[in-house]
Amino acid sequence: MSEAVRPRLVIMGRQGAGKGTQCELLSAHYGIDHLSTGDVLRAAVAEGSELGVKAKGFMDAGDLVPDELITDIVASRVGGEHAAAGFLLDGFPRNVGQAEALVAMMEPAGLHACVNLDVEESVVRERMMARGREDDTPEAIDRRLELYAQETAPLFDFFDNRGLLLVCDGFGEVEDISARLIASIDQAIAGS
Numbered sequence: 761m762s763e764a765v766r767p768r769l770v771i772m773g774r775q776g777a778g779k780g781t782q783c784e785l786l787s788a789h790y791g792i793d794h795l796s797t798g799d800v801l802r803a804a805v806a807e808g809s810e811l812g813v814k815a816k817g818f819m820d821a822g823d824l825v826p827d828e829l830i831t832d833i834v835a836s837r838v839g840g841e842h843a844a845a846g847f848l849l850d851g852f853p854r855n856v857g858q859a860e861a862l863v864a865m866m867e868p869a870g871l872h873a874c875v876n877l878d879v880e881e882s883v884v885r886e887r888m889m890a891r892g893r894e895d896d897t898p899e900a901i902d903r904r905l906e907l908y909a910q911e912t913a914p915l916f917d918f919f920d921n922r923g924l925l926l927v928c929d930g931f932g933e934v935e936d937i938s939a940r941l942i943a944s945i946d947q948a949i950a951g952s
């Protein structure tokens with residue numbers, strides 16, 4: 761890959777698919793920022809900011825926060841002049857409305873790819889139970905997986921229809937998965 765290319769990437773995958781780990785490796789490899797909307801929201805809750813106060817109840821229940829709470833934040837971090845620096849967007853978009861907003865805010869630069877880090881539901885359920893995050897109650901896990909299937913999975917077609925979808929098997933050793941992701945992203949960038 762030429763050094764000049766700073767990819768603009770979306771990473772998708774079920775909760776617990778290992779996105780956090782892979783995002784760290786990918787952002788270091790490509791020299792791009794990793795923007796996790798879950799991290800942004802958790803930091804807001806910890807600070808007790810207005811955003812955090814509004815978001816907390818939705819997050820504790822495993823629900824999505826309303827689009828208007830998160831979309832402008834993403835636009836201010838990846839849109840306009842930020843596009844040239846590249847980015848790895850994790851946790852956004854989560855539904856078709858957010859995906860449409862993303863495509864609009866990326867004009868005219870466009871995205872390079874949307875990667876689905878694919879791991880079976882039974883595997884991610886066990887991983888989430890084991891990691892013990894505060895919002896990982898069994899009810900919230902069920903709710904998040906249900907919402908993923910209903911709201912987020914339709915985005916695979918959305919990105920596929922735009923020629924942007926890459927699917928990577930997320931089961932296996934961290935280094936192998938990372939190598940697969942990088943190979944597939946490099947190929948997409950070369951062809952874009």
Ligand code: ADP
Binds near residue numbers: 776797801822824825
């Ligand atoms: P997980 O992938 O386990 O759901 P995240 O860190 O991505 O964890 O998100 C945690 C919570 O933050 C979500 O359950 C949801 O309430 C909220 N959230 C994160 N990103 C978004 C988004 N793009 N739209 C709406 N809510 C979001």
